[in-house]
Amino acid sequence: xxxxxxIVNMGVAHIRRSTADAAxxxxxxxxxxxVVGIDRVFNLQRDVNESIRSTLTRIKTNVEKEHGKKLxxxxxxxxxxxxxxxTPHSNPVEIELLMDKCETTTWSEIxxxxxxxxxxxxxxxxxxxxxxxxYNYPYxxxxxxxxxxxxxxxxxxxxxxxxxxxxxxxxxEWYRGKPSPNENSPITDWDKxxxxxxxxxxxxxxxxxxxxxxxxPKCNDKIGPTVELISNCVVEAGPGCDAFENKQKFxxxxxxxxxxxxxxxxxxADYYADSDFSRxxxxxxxxxxxLAIDYRKxxxxxEIRGYNADICCxxxxxxxxxxxxxxxCLGNDGLEGxxxxxxxxxxxxxxxxxxxxxxxxxxxxxxxxxxxxTKPYFNELYEKxxxxxxxxxxxxxxxxxxxxxxxxxxxxxxxxxxxxxxxxFHPDADHIRLLQIGFFMLYVKHVYERIxxxxxxxxxxxxxxxxGDFNSVPECGIYKLMTExxxxxxxxxxxxxxxxxxxxxxxxxxxxxxxAYNNPKYTNFTVGFAACLDYIFYQTNNLTxxxxxxxxxxxxxxxxxxxxxxxxxxxxxxxxxxFDFINHEDAKI
Numbered sequence: 001x002x003x004x005x006x007i008v009n010m011g012v013a014h015i016r017r018s019t020a021d022a023a024x025x026x027x028x029x030x031x032x033x034x035v036v037g038i039d040r041v042f043n044l045q046r047d048v049n050e051s052i053r054s055t056l057t058r059i060k061t062n063v064e065k066e067h068g069k070k071l072x073x074x075x076x077x078x079x080x081x082x083x084x085x086x087t088p089h090s091n092p093v094e095i096e097l098l099m100d101k102c103e104t105t106t107w108s109e110i111x112x113x114x115x116x117x118x119x120x121x122x123x124x125x126x127x128x129x130x131x132x133x134x135y136n137y138p139y140x141x142x143x144x145x146x147x148x149x150x151x152x153x154x155x156x157x158x159x160x161x162x163x164x165x166x167x168x169x170x171x172x173e174w175y176r177g178k179p180s181p182n183e184n185s186p187i188t189d190w191d192k193x194x195x196x197x198x199x200x201x202x203x204x205x206x207x208x209x210x211x212x213x214x215x216x217p218k219c220n221d222k223i224g225p226t227v228e229l230i231s232n233c234v235v236e237a238g239p240g241c242d243a244f245e246n247k248q249k250f251x252x253x254x255x256x257x258x259x260x261x262x263x264x265x266x267x268x269a270d271y272y273a274d275s276d277f278s279r280x281x282x283x284x285x286x287x288x289x290x291l292a293i294d295y296r297k298x299x300x301x302x303e304i305r306g307y308n309a310d311i312c313c314x315x316x317x318x319x320x321x322x323x324x325x326x327x328x329c330l331g332n333d334g335l336e337g338x339x340x341x342x343x344x345x346x347x348x349x350x351x352x353x354x355x356x357x358x359x360x361x362x363x364x365x366x367x368x369x370x371x372x373x374t375k376p377y378f379n380e381l382y383e384k385x386x387x388x389x390x391x392x393x394x395x396x397x398x399x400x401x402x403x404x405x406x407x408x409x410x411x412x413x414x415x416x417x418x419x420x421x422x423x424x425f426h427p428d429a430d431h432i433r434l435l436q437i438g439f440f441m442l443y444v445k446h447v448y449e450r451i452x453x454x455x456x457x458x459x460x461x462x463x464x465x466x467x468g469d470f471n472s473v474p475e476c477g478i479y480k481l482m483t484e485x486x487x488x489x490x491x492x493x494x495x496x497x498x499x500x501x502x503x504x505x506x507x508x509x510x511x512x513x514x515x516a517y518n519n520p521k522y523t524n525f526t527v528g529f530a531a532c533l534d535y536i537f538y539q540t541n542n543l544t545x546x547x548x549x550x551x552x553x554x555x556x557x558x559x560x561x562x563x564x565x566x567x568x569x570x571x572x573x574x575x576x577x578x579f580d581f582i583n584h585e586d587a588k589i
Contacts, residue, residue: 013124013131014225016139017111018163023048025107027055028225029124029131031063036070048111053103060095063126067093098123099133138165138217138224145231148294150238151207153302154199157229159324165219167198174200175212179234187230199332206235239299243556243567244574248306250549251576258411259546259580260310260357262516264467264536266422266524266572267300268564269316269347283571285527285561297321299569301329307549307576309335310354311407313420313467313536316570317350326350340365342422343399349420349468351405358407361415364447365403368439369396377446378439384505385435391500395432398424402440404447414461414542414581415451419444421468423478430496433470434477434487434507441481441509448511460584463542464511466535469572473531474519482513482537512541516548516577524572525557536575542582549576 013029027044042062046055097103099122101110114135122133142161149155155174162170173196177187190212193200200211211231217224255261270293272278279288289295304312312335317326322339330337336355341348353360372395373382385391403420421440423433444464452462472478477493480486487493487507494502516536517523523534538545551573557563563571 011131013133014137015135031126031129036067038066038070040066048108049106051104051106052097056095056097060093064093093127096125136164137222138219139163140215140217140227143229145229147233149202149231149233149235150298151202151204151235152238153202153298155202156199162217165217169218171216171218172196172198173214176206176209178209202235208234210234239567244303247549251307254308261578262536263307263309263312263574263576264534265574266315266469266570267317268570269318271318271347283564286564290566296569297325305333310357311418312352314350315422315469316347319346322350338363340401340403342401343367345399349401349403349422351403351418351420353407357410361406361408363405367399367401368436369398377442381438400424400436417447417464419466423471425471428497430476430493431502433472434493437478438507445510464539466537469534471533481507481509485509511539513537514540516545520551525563526571527562534572534575536577543579544582546578546580
């Protein structure tokens with residue numbers, strides 16, 4: 001799908017066939033005829049079994065139609081008036097392909113014996129305009145600009161897809177232009193921006209201007225058609241101050257050696273924020289523009305990038321934001337990302353890791369409802385609840401996911417098992433959440449023991465970190481299980497719903513674990529509810545915590561009533577903590 005304003009460079013007709021067995025090919029050229037007033041990109045999708053002659057006939061028909069349209073719009077002389085000498089006439093449209101092939105030859109025959117040199121020597125003539133024919137040159141397939149551009153934040157295409165090259169090989173330029181008071185007047189004065197590159201940090205001087213993005217796709221010595229795209233919106237002022245700048249003072253650079261930084265952050269998925277209920281009931285204090293994902297994503301992406309993290313565990317990640325924004329921006333910083341969707345929803349949990357500091361050993365993920373009754377490591381616990389029909393029905397109906405990323409430190413060879421989840425939210429579901437974490441810790445234990453056995457390691461060489469939005473305050477059973485290793489069968493959480501009450505079940509987990517933040521007042525802060533729901537849990541016998549970056553103050557969180565706001569992109573705040581491996585003598589690999 002082509003979504004640019006126009007192809008800039010002319011004189012080349014591009015023939016593109018995506019794969020050797022593709023049934024169709026594309027022929028694209030920009031034809032100009034200033035006499036008639038034509039300046040148009042022609043894009044023909046043709047069958048490979050079509051003859052060259054048939055293709056030329058189709059080109060001729062399309063160009064003649066364009067000539068006809070333009071001539072009809074010309075002012076005709078009134079009755080009795082002589083026709084002006086300057087009135088253009090539609091001369092016959094002549095189309096010719098100068099190639100050492102018979103016109104009855106089909107394109108499939110040409111593609112079967114394709115010779116790039118032969119295409120370079122070929123010419124396509126459209127009236128008096130001549131085009132060099134280029135075959136499978138680098139090409140911009142799809143390009144759109146963002147709908148919101150803010151001073152002080154990075155601007156980059158909302159969608160950018162290329163063929164026969166990679167983004168890193170292309171050339172990019174940015175221009176600013178001041179729109180005319182007349183909305184229908186095109187911008188004719190464009191100033192070159194100070195920086196080039198795919199990402200452009202928007203300047204104060206760009207305020208109230210439109211931005212133009214120019215891309216020349218390249219691959220080695222091949223240069224494809226340059227395209228340009230102008231933003232529909234003008235540059236707007238960003239937030240007066242960044243709420244996360246105080247936190248980023250603690251993370252000015254990436255850690256070195258065996259040290260690593262972990263971020264856990266619920267981003268507030270657009271899947272939940274973009275609704276009348278969210279705007280009028282959940283977050284009525286947040287201006288609608290600040291609740292829109294196209295605004296919020298600028299804030300949380302810049303925030304995350306400013307933490308210089310090595311591991312990011314994110315929750316409520318929209319799949320589109322993951323594909324089009326997070327992978328792109330964090331990938332530019334050296335982070336590799338993996339998304340685990342929650343059932344059939346369009347959001348999930350995502351884990352990013354620094355590929356310069358860690359090697360990926362294994363990426364695992366599942367929805368608990370799919371595996372609850374089938375996996376052997378769940379058998380013992382499932383047997384204790386399976387006869388509680390209402391409880392099991394509710395648990396199976398939920399799309400709660402667990403993501404486990406197994407990493408190997410390049411600095412010392414140590415293994416890090418990083419778990420990431422977002423537990424069920426409902427107020428009457430303490431028992432559900434407690435069982436969910438019970439099952440998940442059984443899985444983490446299973447992975448832990450398997451890694452040790454498969455790689456012949458000892459317990460000092462494998463460590464666990466568990467991040468996420470647990471939707472559970474420190475007084476509940478999840479915190480007790482994680483930090484004290486055990487929850488008895490009479491714990492109050494098991495009785496949070498009388499019809500689904502859990503009996504005869506105690507939970508335990510084998511790891512020495514602590515919360516990086518102990519018990520902060522808030523990690524979630526709205527008008528209707530504020531509490532600590534998010535955690536970074538870490539294994540204390542193998543890992544030492546170097547710092548936990550301070551959370552926003554009460555004054556910051558309430559400065560605009562609550563969050564999200566124009567300063568905070570989510571109803572949760574991010575957690576950021578630094579760690580190092582404890583230097584056990586027998587942990588060296």
